[in-house]
Amino acid sequence: MPHLGKPHWLRELIAVWGFAQRNYYLTKRYFWWDLVWLVYTTANALSIGFIGVAAQQSAETTSQFTTFLLIGTLIWSYLSMLFDILSETVSWERWEGTIEYTFMSPASRATHLIGTSIYAVIYGIVRMIIMLVTISLFFDLRLSDANYGAAFVVLAVCSVSLVGFGMVAAVMPLLSPEKGQQVTFIFGSALLLVSGIYYPIDVLPGWMQALAKVSPVYYALDGIRAALMEGAALGSLWRYIWPLIIMGAIFPPLGIWIFQQGEQFAKRTGRLKRSG
Amino acid sequence: MDKVYQAENALELRDAMKRFKKKRNEYSTALKSVSITVKRGEVVGILGPNGSGKSTLVRVISTLIIPDGGDVRVFDIDAVRHPKEVQRHINRVSVEASFFKKMSSMENLIYGAKLYGVTDRESKPKIREILGSIGFDLNRVNEPMEHLSRGMQQKIALARALLTSPMLMLLDEPTTGLDPRSKKDVQALIRGIRHTHDASILLCTHDMDEAEELCDRIGIMLDGDIIALDTPHALKQRYQQDGQAPNLEEVFMAATGASMEDIEAKKLEEEEKKAGVK
Ligand SMILES: Nc1ncnc2c1ncn2[C@@H]1O[C@H](COP(=O)(O)OP(=O)(O)O)[C@@H](O)[C@H]1O
Numbered sequence: 420m421p422h423l424g425k426p427h428w429l430r431e432l433i434a435v436w437g438f439a440q441r442n443y444y445l446t447k448r449y450f451w452w453d454l455v456w457l458v459y460t461t462a463n464a465l466s467i468g469f470i471g472v473a474a475q476q477s478a479e480t481t482s483q484f485t486t487f488l489l490i491g492t493l494i495w496s497y498l499s500m501l502f503d504i505l506s507e508t509v510s511w512e513r514w515e516g517t518i519e520y521t522f523m524s525p526a527s528r529a530t531h532l533i534g535t536s537i538y539a540v541i542y543g544i545v546r547m548i549i550m551l552v553t554i555s556l557f558f559d560l561r562l563s564d565a566n567y568g569a570a571f572v573v574l575a576v577c578s579v580s581l582v583g584f585g586m587v588a589a590v591m592p593l594l595s596p597e598k599g600q601q602v603t604f605i606f607g608s609a610l611l612l613v614s615g616i617y618y619p620i621d622v623l624p625g626w627m628q629a630l631a632k633v634s635p636v637y638y639a640l641d642g643i644r645a646a647l648m649e650g651a652a653l654g655s656l657w658r659y660i661w662p663l664i665i666m667g668a669i670f671p672p673l674g675i676w677i678f679q680q681g682e683q684f685a686k687r688t689g690r691l692k693r694s695g
Numbered sequence: 696m697d698k699v700y701q702a703e704n705a706l707e708l709r710d711a712m713k714r715f716k717k718k719r720n721e722y723s724t725a726l727k728s729v730s731i732t733v734k735r736g737e738v739v740g741i742l743g744p745n746g747s748g749k750s751t752l753v754r755v756i757s758t759l760i761i762p763d764g765g766d767v768r769v770f771d772i773d774a775v776r777h778p779k780e781v782q783r784h785i786n787r788v789s790v791e792a793s794f795f796k797k798m799s800s801m802e803n804l805i806y807g808a809k810l811y812g813v814t815d816r817e818s819k820p821k822i823r824e825i826l827g828s829i830g831f832d833l834n835r836v837n838e839p840m841e842h843l844s845r846g847m848q849q850k851i852a853l854a855r856a857l858l859t860s861p862m863l864m865l866l867d868e869p870t871t872g873l874d875p876r877s878k879k880d881v882q883a884l885i886r887g888i889r890h891t892h893d894a895s896i897l898l899c900t901h902d903m904d905e906a907e908e909l910c911d912r913i914g915i916m917l918d919g920d921i922i923a924l925d926t927p928h929a930l931k932q933r934y935q936q937d938g939q940a941p942n943l944e945e946v947f948m949a950a951t952g953a954s955m956e957d958i959e960a961k962k963l964e965e966e967e968k969k970a971g972v973k
């Protein structure tokens with residue numbers, strides 16, 4: 420029994436790898452679905468790019484507006500992917516019928532969610548690169564001054580908060596197997612609406628603007644747009660980065676904690692699964 | 696760690712209770728007050744009709760359901776207070792094989808093992824050995840699970856449990872719904888486990904022959920209670936009539952007042968009636 424002699428942290432680390440690798444296997448086995456989904460998302464991004472081309476007259480503003488829209492599309496497709504993968508943790512395993520085996524294993528909930536996040540980030544980045552390359556074949560983007568390094572830093576910090584958001588949303592199906600996933604969906608669409616993905620948030624009604632201020636996606640988009648379109652230096656992006664750091668420090672631990680509470684509730688009320 | 700190896704009993708349940716809320720102010724009682732002990736190396740069977748609470752019992756021990764009251768100790772560790780410690784030493788096979796359908800058996804198994812801290816390097820040779828011993832064609836280890844027969848999936852579920860070297864195995868109707876041939880195979884595999892793996896086993900079933908053949912002691916469960924618990928021999932003696940040793944089916948009838956089939960048929964009828972009323 421070699422695994423029983425291993426130190427605790429090593430067993431958890433092996434399990435983190437196990438969760439990440441499992442999701443890789445699933446992508447591989449559902450490859451055609453993933454491909455179809457990527458094609459769909461890319462086509463969607465392209466069509467939004469063409470809206471930009473159609474809407475403006477002068478070459479200068481067209482390129483600027485199109486770049487604005489496409490950055491939004493691309494970043495949202497990445498961040499919503501993170502959110503979706505995390506928030507479907509429970510419902511997916513319920514559908515496969517494996518949830519009880521995951522929840523009775525000695526791997527901790529933090530391990531479970533972190534392993535899932537690591538995979539989601541890698542998968543999301545690969546997708547984003549493919550989309551970016553495709554998009555740049557079609558449009559004349561205004562990226563000559565872009566500060567890619569700074570944009571990357573903002574995106575990385577924001578990814579941490581989104582993962583936390585996803586963890587909070589993932590608990591819903593534990594509380595209610597029937598309605599949980601629907602609540603998660605509403606959560607995701609609220610993020611889409613208020614975060615200023617295709618428009619600056621000043622066009623929104625006041626109360627929606629207030630909501631935007633607690634959405635990490637809003638800070639990420641503004642920060643990344645400044646970095647890519649104006650070549651803003653990292654230092655000048657601080658006003659976007661510090662709220663993201665705070666949210667990134669709060670949301671994931673909060674998400675894991677809430678998830679653990681949800682798990683206890685499900686185990687008390689018999690909601691994890693009921694058949695057999 | 697040491698504590699686990701010194702514990703006298705693999706499992707000790709005292710007055711475990713569980714009820715589930717159905718609607719407002721309406722509850723169904725799955726476990727009334729269940730006490731049971733499984734000694735180290737022992738195989739204990741739980742024989743009961745559908746709905747008698749067998750799966751709830753297994754879930755309480757597997758830390759998937761928190762009991763409303765009572766004591767659950769696995770190798771002398773409190774399963775309600777220290778679930779993580781208990782989880783390392785147990786594994787479970789249930790009616791449904793419960794795998795990622797599109798993933799292969801190899802992928803499912805190395806994933807399952809990693810959750811218990813077993814690396815690829817440790818699990819792969821063991822997987823080949825176990826799969827070989829259950830007559831699995833190793834050329835099929837990369838095929839999606841969903842291409843395999845139910846019987847084969849169930850054997851792989853047993854392999855998944857064995858990979859983590861559990862000291863207590865919880866088997867919840869592992870042969871229900873299998874064809875006779877697979878059933879025999881799975882039963883042979885279970886018999887082998889006690890010899891080669893030094894595991895204690897709790898086996899829930901509603902198959903009389905299976906219980907009699909595999910178990911050291913058998914508990915008869917009805918409506919959330921274990922109403923009798925003893926060796927098959929002692930059970931038969933207790934319920935003998937006119938000096939005639941009854942078979943296990945007759946023991947069940949004597950203990951519960953009806954045959955397993957009648958109890959299940961009645962239950963079904965009641966449920967249909969209730970559904971009809973609505
Ligand atoms: N998760 C659950 N939620 C609500 N009721 C449940 C749940 N699990 C079991 N029950 C109820 O508890 C009783 C015992 O069920 P179960 O433990 O599955 O019995 P068995 O495995 O012997 O068929 C049944 O009446 C069943 O409807």
Ligand SMILES: [Mg+2]
Pocket residue numbers: 694695746749750751867868
């Ligand atoms: Mg059952």
